[in-house]
Amino acid sequence: MDFSWSEAQRRFFDSIEALAKAEVATDLVMADREGRFHRAGWDACGRVGLPGLPVPRRLGGLECDALTMVGALERLGYACCDNGLLFSLHAHLWTVVTPLLALGTEEQKQRFLPKLAKGQWIGGNAMTEPEAGSDAFALQTTARREGDVYVLNGHKSFVSNAPVAHVLTVYATVNPAKGPAGITVLLVETEREGLEIEPVNKMGLRTSPTGEVRFRDCRVPVANRLGDEGAGTFVFMRSMTWERGCILASAVGTMRPLFEMSLRFARARRQYGQNIGKYQQVAARLVAMKERLETSRLLLYRTAWLLAQGRPAYLEAALTKRHISEAWVQTCEDAIQIHGGLGYRVETGLDRELRDAIGSRLYSGTNEIQSNLVASLLGL
Ligand SMILES: Cc1cc2nc3c(=O)[nH]c(=O)nc-3n(C[C@H](O)[C@H](O)[C@H](O)COP(=O)(O)OP(=O)(O)OC[C@H]3O[C@@H](n4cnc5c(N)ncnc54)[C@H](O)[C@@H]3O)c2cc1C
Known part of the structure; x- marks a missing residue:
């Protein structure tokens, strides 16, 4: 490598x-x-x-x-x-x-x-439903085939970009009795009749619009099906491998200024007659921040390298998502603590950073689900 x-x-x-x-x-x-x-x-x-x-x-x-x-x-x-x-x-x-x-x-x-x-x-992706979150393949949205169209009915939650999106990948079942084998993906333009989007208010990532999406007899041409009928689980697993492997690339970039600003502050801020970075408890936080940044970057690059080679990366992608999201949250908490009361003020942006980072433990499958995946791939 x-x-x-x-x-x-x-x-x-x-x-x-x-x-x-x-x-x-x-x-x-x-x-x-x-x-x-x-x-x-x-x-x-x-x-x-x-x-x-x-x-x-x-x-x-x-x-x-x-x-x-x-x-x-x-x-x-x-x-x-x-x-x-x-x-x-x-x-x-x-x-x-x-x-x-x-x-x-x-x-x-x-x-x-x-x-x-x-x-x-x-673009945006509509998988999650009110009753199907982590257990995503328990979805209830249906795609009933009528000649050369599918008729979509159902409710999707947490659809990132939905309020500004032009096309969504929608996961629905052509036959609930088939379980996961009935799941099919449709490319649905948001201007279609029978599709309604309601914006959602979130704690973090507030500048990324999210929506609830409802389908009521929304007619989508068969020509918009992505992959074969019933291939939805394959499409999802493939898509998730890329998503989990790459979605926190920008968070690795974000962790660097968090570390750099905290380092600068620890070198400049004086209490009890010396820089606070001289105190072991502050220095230890900075060492941990640096370590998290480096390990996150290595995992990110290695998983991307596997993806670039067309090699399997399902386990590595789950580890990458889990590791970087936890590292990002912890890095935000360390940055706030090192800045003391200043870190708690809105103008430093650290409150927003922490709220944004917490979302990464949840999206693309929660970190508990990433652990379950890795455990099962380890034969546990
Ligand atoms: C910012 C953000 C953006 C999102 N964007 C999208 C999007 O674009 N498209 C989309 O389809 N979805 C999206 N989601 C939804 C996201 O995928 C789900 O929130 C996530 O999969 C968890 O589902 P849930 O919220 O229903 O929680 P639940 O599945 O109800 O889980 C609740 C809690 O139980 C735990 N839990 C559940 N099952 C297990 C288990 N087997 N073992 C251990 N713990 C378990 C979970 O880890 C969690 O802590 C987004 C979510 C967020 C927060």
């Missing part, structure tokens, strides 16, 4: 940092309070092709491999504090663009990917 970046990759990452600083930055205290999606920031990402990182050039994308993608998203996370915007980008990339690229028909790719790659269209 060689994780050194080429000159071209370095230049690409530098250009992302410059873009994030010039065009994606925003007044986050207010945007967070108001739960405002930064559409101009999204469009800026679209202009340089970030929503189409893995998409082939012939379809308007940047055609990056998995390692280059996580490197790019890590740098974006370093330069851009808007974790909500980054989360929206991840939801779009890993739950719509990547599965479409791998499993879509040529006609579907031509129809959807050029718009998704440029960010003109935003």
